[in-house]
Amino acid sequence: MSAVQALTAQPVLIGLDWGTTAMRAYLFDALGNVVDSRASSEGIMRLPQPGGFDAAFESACGAWLEASPGLPVIAAGMVGSAQGWREAPYVDVPADASALVAGIVDVTTARGVSVRIVPGVIERGDLPNVMRGEETQIVGALASDAIAANSRTLVGLPGTHAKWAVVRGERIESFHTFMTGELYAALREHTILGRTMLEPVEPDTQAFLRGVTVAKHAQRAGLLATIFSTRTLGLTGALSPEQQPDYLSGLLIGHELAGLAALLESRDAPLADEVPRLIGGAALCERYRLALAEFGCRRASVVEAAAENGLWRIATQAGFVPRSAAAPAS
Amino acid sequence: MSAVQALTAQPVLIGLDWGTTAMRAYLFDALGNVVDSRASSEGIMRLPQPGGFDAAFESACGAWLEASPGLPVIAAGMVGSAQGWREAPYVDVPADASALVAGIVDVTTARGVSVRIVPGVIERGDLPNVMRGEETQIVGALASDAIAANSRTLVGLPGTHAKWAVVRGERIESFHTFMTGELYAALREHTILGRTMLEPVEPDTQAFLRGVTVAKHAQRAGLLATIFSTRTLGLTGALSPEQQPDYLSGLLIGHELAGLAALLESRDAPLADEVPRLIGGAALCERYRLALAEFGCRRASVVEAAAENGLWRIATQAGFVPRSAAAPAS
Numbered sequence: 230m231s232a233v234q235a236l237t238a239q240p241v242l243i244g245l246d247w248g249t250t251a252m253r254a255y256l257f258d259a260l261g262n263v264v265d266s267r268a269s270s271e272g273i274m275r276l277p278q279p280g281g282f283d284a285a286f287e288s289a290c291g292a293w294l295e296a297s298p299g300l301p302v303i304a305a306g307m308v309g310s311a312q313g314w315r316e317a318p319y320v321d322v323p324a325d326a327s328a329l330v331a332g333i334v335d336v337t338t339a340r341g342v343s344v345r346i347v348p349g350v351i352e353r354g355d356l357p358n359v360m361r362g363e364e365t366q367i368v369g370a371l372a373s374d375a376i377a378a379n380s381r382t383l384v385g386l387p388g389t390h391a392k393w394a395v396v397r398g399e400r401i402e403s404f405h406t407f408m409t410g411e412l413y414a415a416l417r418e419h420t421i422l423g424r425t426m427l428e429p430v431e432p433d434t435q436a437f438l439r440g441v442t443v444a445k446h447a448q449r450a451g452l453l454a455t456i457f458s459t460r461t462l463g464l465t466g467a468l469s470p471e472q473q474p475d476y477l478s479g480l481l482i483g484h485e486l487a488g489l490a491a492l493l494e495s496r497d498a499p500l501a502d503e504v505p506r507l508i509g510g511a512a513l514c515e516r517y518r519l520a521l522a523e524f525g526c527r528r529a530s531v532v533e534a535a536a537e538n539g540l541w542r543i544a545t546q547a548g549f550v551p552r553s554a555a556a557p558a559s
Numbered sequence: 560m561s562a563v564q565a566l567t568a569q570p571v572l573i574g575l576d577w578g579t580t581a582m583r584a585y586l587f588d589a590l591g592n593v594v595d596s597r598a599s600s601e602g603i604m605r606l607p608q609p610g611g612f613d614a615a616f617e618s619a620c621g622a623w624l625e626a627s628p629g630l631p632v633i634a635a636g637m638v639g640s641a642q643g644w645r646e647a648p649y650v651d652v653p654a655d656a657s658a659l660v661a662g663i664v665d666v667t668t669a670r671g672v673s674v675r676i677v678p679g680v681i682e683r684g685d686l687p688n689v690m691r692g693e694e695t696q697i698v699g700a701l702a703s704d705a706i707a708a709n710s711r712t713l714v715g716l717p718g719t720h721a722k723w724a725v726v727r728g729e730r731i732e733s734f735h736t737f738m739t740g741e742l743y744a745a746l747r748e749h750t751i752l753g754r755t756m757l758e759p760v761e762p763d764t765q766a767f768l769r770g771v772t773v774a775k776h777a778q779r780a781g782l783l784a785t786i787f788s789t790r791t792l793g794l795t796g797a798l799s800p801e802q803q804p805d806y807l808s809g810l811l812i813g814h815e816l817a818g819l820a821a822l823l824e825s826r827d828a829p830l831a832d833e834v835p836r837l838i839g840g841a842a843l844c845e846r847y848r849l850a851l852a853e854f855g856c857r858r859a860s861v862v863e864a865a866a867e868n869g870l871w872r873i874a875t876q877a878g879f880v881p882r883s884a885a886a887p888a889s
């Protein structure tokens with residue numbers, strides 16, 4: 230058995246990405262590889278009983294801890310919110326991995342295990358912004374290659390509450406929240422726009438890009454003035470019921486990116502010059518890549534396994550992983 | 560009995576403002592005064608049984624027709640949509656009262672009465688716009704005073720689907736739809752923003768204006784980038800739960816007016832120079848007057864009884880009211 234094989238045989242860390250609607254648990258070996266994982270629908274707002282954190286934790290990680298008692302555990306996401314297992318107060322921007330490590334709080338489980346919870350990040354001001362979980366993904370996305378000390382990276386995290394963060398070196402410098410995903414769901418399920426829609430057999434890229442283009446050209450008129458066109462283009466026969474969902478999705482993502490472009494422009498950083506890293510599901514990231522190209526931004530790339538890498542990186546930096554494991558002999 | 564008293568004793572017209580969620584019925588005398596009215600919750604989407612138009616009509620107007628058989632009936636609103644009693648195809652802009660009269664369609668009730676339905680208006684193009692009911696209110700708003708043949712009037716109709724129309728002389732030239740009211744309800748009832756809100760004892764004007772100001776300054780970043788602040792200003796203690804509803808209302812109305820200002824600017828008609836006429840509920844119109852003032856537009860006025868006046872005016876122009884009644888001897 231080689232030294233590397235010996236190291237990989239032994240799990241050294243459990244990492245939890247524990248959000249509002251779901252939880253993912255990862256078992257890491259000493260090289261930071263994920264050797265086992267669990268997906269659960271027991272997000273903090275979907276626990277079978279209020280405060281059922283311990284039961285959900287046991288259900289996801291109990292077997293791993295039986296096999297390897299004393300494994301360190303790190304968690305990120307809404308589990309550290311005021312509605313979570315224990316609140317980990319926000320860390321202010323600019324925030325790097327060291328600042329996150331300094332803000333970690335502990336909660337002890339019924340089994341007696343200490344779960345270390347990574348704090349979220351806040352940017353104060355007239356329009357405050359907060360994130361929980363995304364800061365760990367961003368740290369993970371930066372870990373995937375060497376980052377020059379002062380280089381600037383734009384990181385996009387599409388989803389329910391899409392985040393766009395400007396990272397300088399390895400510090401999260403500023404970020405914005407666009408409620409794109411949640412607004413899409415609310416418009417589709419709870420307004421007149423959903424009534425004439427039918428689910429397409431497969432996504433209609435042309436309808437999506439049509440929405441992106443309309444939003445790009447009508448940004449100053451704003452989203453309130455454009456979304457009704459989802460219905461009126463249906464009334465005039467220009468959009469079939471099956472095209473309307475993708476058109477509306479394109480409209481919203483187009484407004485998000487036009488807003489992002491305006492925010493970047495006010496910092497003399499044109500969106501077209503950016504090389505964004507996208508973190509999220511493959512299909513959604515591909516939508517964003519297509520939409521970004523309409524704004525002249527053609528070099529976006531998708532980062533894989535950002536949450537796992539971020540949890541690993543913060544845990545090693547915090548010293549939760551035995552030094553002999555975290556820095557194996559080369 | 561004077562000549563005027565004799566004329567007013569005799570009803571000459573029934574007018575219906577029949578929308579999606581409600582119906583209002585008016586009984587007019589020969590001078591165009593409303594001498595009786597009924598309000599019903601039987602909007603076309605809330606009829607107790609599908610197609611129950613006849614029953615709803617009888618319930619609102621049956622007694623009037625028993626007392627005055629043969630009264631002419633005119634109706635405006637969603638009752639003329641594809642989901643209505645009978646479809647009255649849209650009339651294209653530019654549209655004045657004559658164009659509306661030319662587009663009227665009839666439906667005969669079980670009682671044998673002919674209900675004349677006023678068509679809606681459409682503006683075609685990349686972002687088509689449609690209205691049903693508002694065209695009649697606009698005609699009514701213009702009727703309230705003499706309009707110079709080519710003067711330009713901006714008419715605002717706040718609500719679920721707010722309309723802003725540019726009227727030249729007496730013709731509706733162009734208009735826009737802002738889904739402000741429906742989006743507010745969807746955000747409040749079906750997203751995370753509503754979860755931290757409490758209903759205030761009375762509206763908080765300061766919180767409302769704060770939202771308007773944020774939207775005005777952040778229009779280019781867009782609504783998707785600002786609405787999350789309703790939650791984060793709560794998290795940071797800058798907005799109480801009771802202030803959040805009015806703040807969000809201000810944000811949305813602010814984005815609407817900033818969008819309107821951009822649309823008007825592209826036609827060289829700055830919003831600050833406009834003297835808008837507002838049609839709608841008193842409290843909502845007052846909100847818009849306050850918000851318009853933040854955009855330098857301080858001369859907005861509220862028009863009363865626009866629907867009634869519009870129904871009367873279109874009916875007389877169509878000849879539904881006996882000439883001797885519609886033009887009483889002076």
